[in-house]
Amino acid sequence: MILGVFLMGTKYLRVSSIFGLVGLFTVGVFGCGTGDDRLREKAQIESQQSAQNQAKAENERLEKWAEQMEADLDRRHSFFEALTGVYEGTDVSGNSSWSVRVIFSPSFPRYPNSDRPRTIEELSYELNNLYLNAQVVTWSPLKGGDDAVPEFAAGCVFESIRPDLRLGRMFLASENCKSTFGFYLSELDENGEIISSKEPESKSASIANDVVKGKRNSVNALLGTKQTNLTSRQFKMELRKVVETE
DSSP states (O other): OHHHHHHHHHHHHHHHHHHHHHHHHHHHHHHHHHHHHHHHHHHHHHHHHHHHHHHHHHHHHHHHHHHHHHHHHHHHHHHHHHHOEEEEEEEOSSSOOOEEEEEEEESSOOOOOOSSOOOHHHHHHHHHHOOEEEEEEEEEEOSSOTTOOEEEEEEEEEEEEOOBTTTTEEEEOOTTOSEEEEEEEEOBOTTSOBOOOSOHHHHHHHHHHHHHTTSOSOOOEEEEEEEETTOSOEEEEEEEEOOOOO
């Protein structure tokens, strides 16, 4: 009997050991599975955070880019608005009596103030298509007074002019026109006379700098040259902005 009890106990211990080993194996398996899930969850969170950081950085880059484009457009519009209008003057070369009229206008008006930020595509389109247009008319009046009918007049239309905003310099050329024109910005002195200089670049650059920074809102004089394909001689011009009166 004692032997039977001993054998039964031994059998019980073996069964208990088996169940214990099964339990330990089960805990180990589930324990490993839980660790993998946590690793996957952590990796997913880190991936999402990385994507969010990248999206934030990209948005900040685009916002900064848009701000720079807006600033560039503002400078160009300021320059074009300062030039917009009618300029009249004469050839001052000394051997001619030509009169000159130049009319400047921008391809786009300034975008109205709005709470809606513009997209990169909208800004790019305006930057690529914003330029000056100009009509130039020259004529030689008959003697007999200011109201005499011109004996000869010639005119050209120039499109897609992109002035040098740093130097305030413009070149007008077209395959449909026999003359080309170059202009520098100038101003009037205290006596109302156009300031002429042997080196107009410096004065023009100073005026252009004031215009794009908003210190000037109008350019009241231009110094120009005219070149035709009929002569090697250049004709110098001085023009002042015509003040419109109501």
